Amino acid sequence: MDEPSATQPPPPDADADAGADARAHAGAGVIATRGLTKRYRGGQLAVDGLDLTVPAGSVFGFLGPNGSGKTTTIRMLMGLIAPTSGTARVLGQPMPRASRAVLPQVGALIEGPALYGFLSGRDNLTRYDAADPTADPRTRRTRVAQALDRVGLSAAAGKKAKAYSLGMKQRLGLAAALLQPRRLLVLDEPTNGLDPQGMREIRTLVRELAFDGTTVFLSSHLLDEIEQVCTHAAVMAQGRLVTQGAVSDLAAGARGRLVVTTPDPGDAARVLKEQGVGDLVVAEDRVTGEPPERDLAEVNAALVTAGVRVRGFGVERASLEDAFVALTGEGFDVAG
Amino acid sequence: MSRVEAAVPAGAVDVPRRPGPLWTFGLLRSELVTTFRRWRTLALLGVLAAVPVLVGIAVRIETGDGSPDGRGGGGPAFISQITNNGLFLVFTALAATLPFFLPMAIGVVAGDAIAGEAGAGTLRYLLVAPAGRTRLLLTKYATTIAFCLVATLVVAASAMLVGALLFPLGDLTTISGTRITFAEGLGRAALIALVVAASLTGVAALGLFVSTLTGSGIAAMATTVGLLITVQILDQIPQLHAIQPYLFSHYWLSFADLLREPVYWDDLVRNLGLQGLYAAVFGTAAWARFTTKDIST
Numbered sequence: 089m090d091e092p093s094a095t096q097p098p099p100p101d102a103d104a105d106a107g108a109d110a111r112a113h114a115g116a117g118v119i120a121t122r123g124l125t126k127r128y129r130g131g132q133l134a135v136d137g138l139d140l141t142v143p144a145g146s147v148f149g150f151l152g153p154n155g156s157g158k159t160t161t162i163r164m165l166m167g168l169i170a171p172t173s174g175t176a177r178v179l180g181q182p183m184p185r186a187s188r189a190v191l192p193q194v195g196a197l198i199e200g201p202a203l204y205g206f207l208s209g210r211d212n213l214t215r216y217d218a219a220d221p222t223a224d225p226r227t228r229r230t231r232v233a234q235a236l237d238r239v240g241l242s243a244a245a246g247k248k249a250k251a252y253s254l255g256m257k258q259r260l261g262l263a264a265a266l267l268q269p270r271r272l273l274v275l276d277e278p279t280n281g282l283d284p285q286g287m288r289e290i291r292t293l294v295r296e297l298a299f300d301g302t303t304v305f306l307s308s309h310l311l312d313e314i315e316q317v318c319t320h321a322a323v324m325a326q327g328r329l330v331t332q333g334a335v336s337d338l339a340a341g342a343r344g345r346l347v348v349t350t351p352d353p354g355d356a357a358r359v360l361k362e363q364g365v366g367d368l369v370v371a372e373d374r375v376t377g378e379p380p381e382r383d384l385a386e387v388n389a390a391l392v393t394a395g396v397r398v399r400g401f402g403v404e405r406a407s408l409e410d411a412f413v414a415l416t417g418e419g420f421d422v423a424g
Numbered sequence: 425m426s427r428v429e430a431a432v433p434a435g436a437v438d439v440p441r442r443p444g445p446l447w448t449f450g451l452l453r454s455e456l457v458t459t460f461r462r463w464r465t466l467a468l469l470g471v472l473a474a475v476p477v478l479v480g481i482a483v484r485i486e487t488g489d490g491s492p493d494g495r496g497g498g499g500p501a502f503i504s505q506i507t508n509n510g511l512f513l514v515f516t517a518l519a520a521t522l523p524f525f526l527p528m529a530i531g532v533v534a535g536d537a538i539a540g541e542a543g544a545g546t547l548r549y550l551l552v553a554p555a556g557r558t559r560l561l562l563t564k565y566a567t568t569i570a571f572c573l574v575a576t577l578v579v580a581a582s583a584m585l586v587g588a589l590l591f592p593l594g595d596l597t598t599i600s601g602t603r604i605t606f607a608e609g610l611g612r613a614a615l616i617a618l619v620v621a622a623s624l625t626g627v628a629a630l631g632l633f634v635s636t637l638t639g640s641g642i643a644a645m646a647t648t649v650g651l652l653i654t655v656q657i658l659d660q661i662p663q664l665h666a667i668q669p670y671l672f673s674h675y676w677l678s679f680a681d682l683l684r685e686p687v688y689w690d691d692l693v694r695n696l697g698l699q700g701l702y703a704a705v706f707g708t709a710a711w712a713r714f715t716t717k718d719i720s721t
């Protein structure tokens with residue numbers, strides 16, 4: 089039964105120890121990596137000393153521009169590639185050694201869906217389910233039907249997968265991740281190639297799953313996507329972890345901006361400068377800047393006293409994008 | 425998207441599910457179904473089934489002028505006997521397909537086994553399911569062996585059918601000159617089909633090993649078929665007789681020894697031993713490669 093290989097999980101009698109191990113490490117996060125590093129054979133350093141901790145029950149956004157090492161990290165977490173150095177624990181157990189105990193509890197969508205084009209959507213799921221040693225063949229049909237229903241593919245279940253649109257393929261890939269109740273879902277850019285409606289549906293699904301208690305690890309290069317669904321986030325740039333934490337904390341790290349809407353932008357800018365507002369930017373009828381330490385009510389009063397007609401006055405909440413720019417000193421669309 | 429009961433709160437799945445005892449057979453079944461539903465597999469079997477039809481018709485036309493025993497010389501073994509007894513078409517067809525058509529079909533299926541899944545990306549999903557690398561490899565090899573058997577049986581069955589339709593059937597003369605009944609002849613034919621299928625297990629292991637080396641199914645198939653052709657050529661060069669006994673194809677045609685009375689076993693045993701050696705060497709190499717390989721497609 090056991091598979092004597094470096095990349096294989098331990099023999100079944102070691103599972104008991106592994107279970108105790110898992111409970112002992114429960115506090116360490118659903119995913120915990122230490123110094124995780126991957127240098128590809130070509131010499132490309134794709135992930136560099138990653139220390140990542142994903143809290144249980146979180147919707148964790150793994151954010152970074154294309155080429156920043158997100159997929160490489162996920163491949164290591166799923167035991168598909170071996171780290172060059174460092175360690176990764178998933179559900180408290182070491183990967184890739186404990187693959188056989190860990191992976192049945194993990195649903196994954198990695199670098200887009202991959203399907204057998206000559207099989208129907210339903211048969212694709214049946215095949216992936218048959219590959220899971222813990223999947224009960226007696227409930228296979230029902231679970232496949234439920235997974236198809238959950239992603240809205242019931243009507244197209246009998247169609248050959250090669251006739252599916254990109255969005256349908258993506259949903260079928262998601263359905264494969266949902267064939268069993270999972271403790272962890274790893275979704276690598278799940279909204280890639282979807283239209284806005286499809287994106288919304290994925291977000292709704294992620295929220296539902298999180299509500300059910302599944303930890304969701306979601307990679308994306310889209311900031312607003314992470315902001316909309318994630319409770320926690322980590323930011324990657326060029327293979328390195330820039331920051332990680334609760335989304336609210338990350339956004340709070342970057343201060344909001346004062347925004348004044350007025351038909352007299354020139355006068356407004358002059359008054360605001362006198363009031364100690366820094367980094368002023370004037371764009372048509374909008375003047376924005378870094379809010380001063382003093383009470384904003386006084387700033388507003390000064391504008392009115394100077395005869396500036398004010399239409400709108402307020403502080404815009406800092407976005408994750410602001411936080412990213414503040415952290416990396418560069419725009420988000422820079423490829424690694 | 426609708427909510428269904430499939431989702432159970434995390435607390436309910438704290439206890440890791442255990443593998444079912446018959447799980448490996450579920451994977452094997454899935455693999456067999458998937459392989460034999462591929463259009464390419466069916467096309468290969470179709471080509472193999474067509475060979476005996478062509479040989480049978482050709483022989484029929486050749487001898488249609490009334491000369492019952494047209495010894496034309498040349499051509500595959502046993503071809504001159506077909507007009508006397510349709511059963512010989514089975515032996516002729518196997519002798520005609522074994523050097524190239526059969527191993528080429530095996531090379532395509534074996535070469536594609538891992539590399540094709542890697543190229544399509546489905547390999548990563550099988551591995552995270554998790555199929556287990558050793559088990560997936562064993563399943564792939566078992567399926568390739570099953571294909572060897574099915575491919576050989578398709579040739580034999582097609583030949584038997586065409587032989588029965590176009591030529592008389594009856595008792596037959598062995599290579600040694602003795603007579604055996606038609607029933608015993610059928611038994612020998614079945615045994616020969618099994619030996620031919622077993623003759624292909626070496627090239628199947630070689631193909632599987634090549635399949636673990638690349639992420640492209642086409643490249644793996646081409647390499648395996650290329651190796652097959654190279655080996656067949658090397659086996660024909662007299663100066664290389666020192667290495668020829670180690671080429672997987674060297675004793676392939678020894679299956680004819682099953683038509684001797686008594687059966688001459690030496691080369692048959694050498695052939696099966698050589699196939700076992702190839703299966704062990706390349707099977708181990710494939711395992712060593714596949715279980716440590718980075719899957720990044």
Ligand SMILES: Nc1ncnc2c1ncn2[C@@H]1O[C@H](COP(=O)(O)OP(=O)(O)O)[C@@H](O)[C@H]1O
Pocket residue numbers: 128129130132133134152153154155156157158159160161424720
């Ligand atoms: N199989 C591979 N072989 C060599 N280099 C790779 C491979 N896959 C990715 N890379 C490189 O590693 C870096 C990180 O890639 P990746 O992990 O795919 O980033 P992301 O998923 O964030 O877009 C990139 O520079 C990419 O070119």
Ligand SMILES: [Mg+2]
Pocket residue numbers: 155158159160199276277
């Ligand atoms: Mg990626």
